[in-house]
Amino acid sequence: MDAALGAPAKMADREGDLTPMMAQYFELCREYDDSLVLFQVGDFYEAFCEAAERVARLCEITLTKREDSTGEYAMAGIPIDNAESYIERLLEAGYRVAVADQVQDPDEVTGVVDRAVTRVVTPGTLTEDELLRSPDNNYVACLTATESDGGDSDGSTDRTDRTGPASAPGADENGPYGLALLDVSTGDCYATSAGRLDSIADELGRFAPAEAIVGPDAPVDVFDGDCMVSPYERTAFQTESARERVEAYFGDLGLADEAEVRACGALLAYAEYTRGGNPDAGDIGDDSTAAVAGPDGASAEGEPTAALDYINHLTRYDPREYMLLDRVALESLELFDRRAVHGHQGLTLVDALDETACALGRRKLNDWLRRPLLDEDRIAARHDAVAELTGDVTLRERLHELLDDVYDVERLVSRVARGRANARDLRSLHDTLAVVPDVEEALADAESKTLVELRENLDSLADVRDLIDRAVREDPAAELTEGGVVKPAFDDELGALRETEREGKAWIDDLEASERERTGIDSLKVGHNSVHGYYIEVTDPNLDSVPDDYTRRQTLKNAERFVTPELKEREDEIIRAEGRADDLEYELFCEVRRDVAEESERVQALAERLARLDVFVSFASVAAKFDYSRPEVGADGFDVEAGRHPVVERTEERFVPNDAHFDEQDFFAVITGPNMSGKSTYMRQVALIAVLAQAGSFVPAASARLPVVDRVFTRVGASDDIAGGRSTFMVEMTELADILQNATEDSLVLLDEVGRGTSTADGLAIARAVTEHVHEAVGATTLFATHHHELTAIADELPGVFNLHFETEREGDDVAFEHEVAPGAAAASYGIEVAKMAGVPADVVQRSRELLDESDAGAARGPAAETNGHDASESVRVSNTTDGAQNGDVLAGDDADSAADARLAEELEALDVATMTPLEAMNALAELKASLDE
Ligand code: ADP
Numbered sequence: 001m002d003a004a005l006g007a008p009a010k011m012a013d014r015e016g017d018l019t020p021m022m023a024q025y026f027e028l029c030r031e032y033d034d035s036l037v038l039f040q041v042g043d044f045y046e047a048f049c050e051a052a053e054r055v056a057r058l059c060e061i062t063l064t065k066r067e068d069s070t071g072e073y074a075m076a077g078i079p080i081d082n083a084e085s086y087i088e089r090l091l092e093a094g095y096r097v098a099v100a101d102q103v104q105d106p107d108e109v110t111g112v113v114d115r116a117v118t119r120v121v122t123p124g125t126l127t128e129d130e131l132l133r134s135p136d137n138n139y140v141a142c143l144t145a146t147e148s149d150g151g152d153s154d155g156s157t158d159r160t161d162r163t164g165p166a167s168a169p170g171a172d173e174n175g176p177y178g179l180a181l182l183d184v185s186t187g188d189c190y191a192t193s194a195g196r197l198d199s200i201a202d203e204l205g206r207f208a209p210a211e212a213i214v215g216p217d218a219p220v221d222v223f224d225g226d227c228m229v230s231p232y233e234r235t236a237f238q239t240e241s242a243r244e245r246v247e248a249y250f251g252d253l254g255l256a257d258e259a260e261v262r263a264c265g266a267l268l269a270y271a272e273y274t275r276g277g278n279p280d281a282g283d284i285g286d287d288s289t290a291a292v293a294g295p296d297g298a299s300a301e302g303e304p305t306a307a308l309d310y311i312n313h314l315t316r317y318d319p320r321e322y323m324l325l326d327r328v329a330l331e332s333l334e335l336f337d338r339r340a341v342h343g344h345q346g347l348t349l350v351d352a353l354d355e356t357a358c359a360l361g362r363r364k365l366n367d368w369l370r371r372p373l374l375d376e377d378r379i380a381a382r383h384d385a386v387a388e389l390t391g392d393v394t395l396r397e398r399l400h401e402l403l404d405d406v407y408d409v410e411r412l413v414s415r416v417a418r419g420r421a422n423a424r425d426l427r428s429l430h431d432t433l434a435v436v437p438d439v440e441e442a443l444a445d446a447e448s449k450t451l452v453e454l455r456e457n458l459d460s461l462a463d464v465r466d467l468i469d470r471a472v473r474e475d476p477a478a479e480l481t482e483g484g485v486v487k488p489a490f491d492d493e494l495g496a497l498r499e500t501e502r503e504g505k506a507w508i509d510d511l512e513a514s515e516r517e518r519t520g521i522d523s524l525k526v527g528h529n530s531v532h533g534y535y536i537e538v539t540d541p542n543l544d545s546v547p548d549d550y551t552r553r554q555t556l557k558n559a560e561r562f563v564t565p566e567l568k569e570r571e572d573e574i575i576r577a578e579g580r581a582d583d584l585e586y587e588l589f590c591e592v593r594r595d596v597a598e599e600s601e602r603v604q605a606l607a608e609r610l611a612r613l614d615v616f617v618s619f620a621s622v623a624a625k626f627d628y629s630r631p632e633v634g635a636d637g638f639d640v641e642a643g644r645h646p647v648v649e650r651t652e653e654r655f656v657p658n659d660a661h662f663d664e665q666d667f668f669a670v671i672t673g674p675n676m677s678g679k680s681t682y683m684r685q686v687a688l689i690a691v692l693a694q695a696g697s698f699v700p701a702a703s704a705r706l707p708v709v710d711r712v713f714t715r716v717g718a719s720d721d722i723a724g725g726r727s728t729f730m731v732e733m734t735e736l737a738d739i740l741q742n743a744t745e746d747s748l749v750l751l752d753e754v755g756r757g758t759s760t761a762d763g764l765a766i767a768r769a770v771t772e773h774v775h776e777a778v779g780a781t782t783l784f785a786t787h788h789h790e791l792t793a794i795a796d797e798l799p800g801v802f803n804l805h806f807e808t809e810r811e812g813d814d815v816a817f818e819h820e821v822a823p824g825a826a827a828a829s830y831g832i833e834v835a836k837m838a839g840v841p842a843d844v845v846q847r848s849r850e851l852l853d854e855s856d857a858g859a860a861r862g863p864a865a866e867t868n869g870h871d872a873s874e875s876v877r878v879s880n881t882t883d884g885a886q887n888g889d890v891l892a893g894d895d896a897d898s899a900a901d902a903r904l905a906e907e908l909e910a911l912d913v914a915t916m917t918p919l920e921a922m923n924a925l926a927e928l929k930a931s932l933d934e
Helices: 020-031 049-059 080-092 197-207 239-250 258-274 327-332 349-353 359-370 376-391 393-403 409-417 423-442 449-456 462-471 492-519 540-545 565-598 600-626 679-695 728-742 760-778 789-797 831-837 842-858 869-875 884-891 897-910 918-933
Strands: 036-041 044-048 064-068 071-079 097-102 115-121 140-144 177-183 188-194 211-214 228-231 314-316 525-529 533-539 551-555 559-563 638-643 658-662 668-672 703-706 711-716 748-752 781-785 801-811 814-823
Touching (some): 020 036, 044 080, 140 197, 349 679, 359 600, 359 679, 376 449, 376 679, 393 423, 423 462, 423 600, 462 565, 533 565, 559 565, 638 679, 760 781, 789 801
Parallel strands (some): 188 314, 668 801
């Protein structure tokens, strides 16, 4: 993003001559210099000068010119009515947008209208439904490091010295780190701390914040590319001001961890800053005075107050309380689209499990999958609820139907508290509350402790519902200031005003008849237009009959329009009553909204329970529909009968279930088999079953006894990521190092083709060493899919290691994958058949067979690479790019055909076909063919 977005230099030069409005604009640009300022002028948000050019380009709107005493400058305006769609484009282009609204009524001031920034729209602090799009949480994060006292931390401390200022065991030099996360649209707030940056990175993987602010000295490279990171005012991170702010919001939590306090406090300050510092500032005419905060987050009054009082509950957690699923695991297990807006279209785990009825449930489901439990009792309690609902289809369907009528009251109540809710929002809240008694009734016979407790704690907020029902019309206007919002019966004065209005209008309705009678003009009409108000219309031929008390108001082509003193008086009365009533409605509405805001916490508590219930119902529906069973969590090992992959089984016509048995005797499986035989799917399904079980769901298996898994590690060999284009071997080894350092015997480790990013010899050595280490030092349950058949021999050497393999069946020249796991190591490889399936041309496949047969004739063909050893693999390594020089090396020399054949045979022999991806096989075959042609 460009620096100094808003204050273009060329304007600053002529600042002395600026018009008052432009001076105001530039003042705001300076104050919000990290944002694009959109400046309200009537019905438009304008940008000027260079900012205008940018806005015009990004939003594809016309750039206009404007001239004043300082000369000509550019201007671009977006219509306020449709502002969100333009703001979205600016956000996508990486900007923050500061919206400066008119905070005075233009009719009531002479001179220039005051404007103030009422919100700074940033990717992580969105609250507008139009911008949020999906119901999923949208987090902004704040990361703090050890507070440095002045300058001594950067110069004198050796950053590589691990004995630096760290206090927690295992902490790195800038730890302990504090991390806070906030969803401004719902008020969900989390805080945690960790000694090591790795742990912070894992938590960021879990929450995938869209934006982050970082404190002094906090690292920025832990955030991924999807996260907008910005530094924030240093002062907001000072412990004392941060603590005051945290306490203003959450009360005294006795937060001892300073890094956490500073992260939380700064984040709250930032949230206030993005709301223009005052939740009500945006509503012109609202009686609250606009105390707009500056970017340092302190309110104008100085003392921090809970400006966003719907943020009232902080969840502090220790990452170790939940099954840890780091970024790599979340991605390779495909739990979520990491961010719905940019996400891909494939089915994710959360999609496969989402039968929730309302947005509250969908968010809760995400949360539970993101943070599977470790506590056996809590897990069992969730399973109890799911079991009861799985067994009772009537109850389940009834609850689903009721929850279908539940609005996103979390976001709704945050709008209420921010003074942004309209009358329709309140009616939606009312309708949601109206569902609660029915939910209670539906749950009347529930037996599981979880559901009983849930029912007993449902608060239907009858008082709030009643208030809304008495005050707000059933089908209210969208606008708040033009009437049609509050029921007349709600307030005596309002009732009287609306009665006056009604009587006046009734009198006017009768006027036509009475005037026709009085004047004898049958064609006389009474009407109304917005410019001239009420009138009596008489056509030209009848003008002679017009009485004396008629005053001319308007002349038309064939008629004249008149008023009478009485009509004028009635009209004024109606206008007065109407205007006053509209204003009064707005005032009353704001009062009601404030009263409802007072109950935010209760609404949030209710929302939480409805969300949980929705997830239970969803889990139960999925369990019933897809034949899941209740897992038993807390066993010593894995004992899964006929397990399935919850996502792949939805897309495969015929999914083959597989068992999984791991215990102290057999905890490390070396899995072999050709490509596409089902190894990865099998490993992932074991992990997903564990994740589902600990999240509280039933699992896709005939039966499952499972241990409590503390962490799932998944590492997929780098060469499988040809298309992804990541730097290969280094990534692989970094991830591997993480496992070796952090896995425990309660962890589940999935290694898929680790060691492929290097030569066969290296790869084998690394794979072997990893196996030994994980086996001896860690003792984690491990599934290791490998193409190194040599590794299968380890099963005989190391206790606890055993072989599994996937079979293929040859059908003539084809192979069919059975996808069935079996004990023991795979024997044959099927590379050529796989190449054929992948679409390699028939003549190439045919020639490969011939070559293979020739080479088989020479030497009995055993498991690949075994006979030829490592040097062959070294010299004829298959590379993804066609390396002409290498081919030349290999094939140059003898010109005799037989020698060439021998070379080819040797090359072919060295190919480890069992392990090649189809693409690699294709490349290798192409190379071979090319060398033949030579
Ligand atoms: P590998 O890891 O051995 O290369 P995968 O696990 O990626 O193989 O499986 C290849 C494809 O086979 C998957 O994309 C899936 O479509 C299908 N598959 C895998 N396991 C099964 C199964 N148990 N039943 C049916 N189809 C399966």
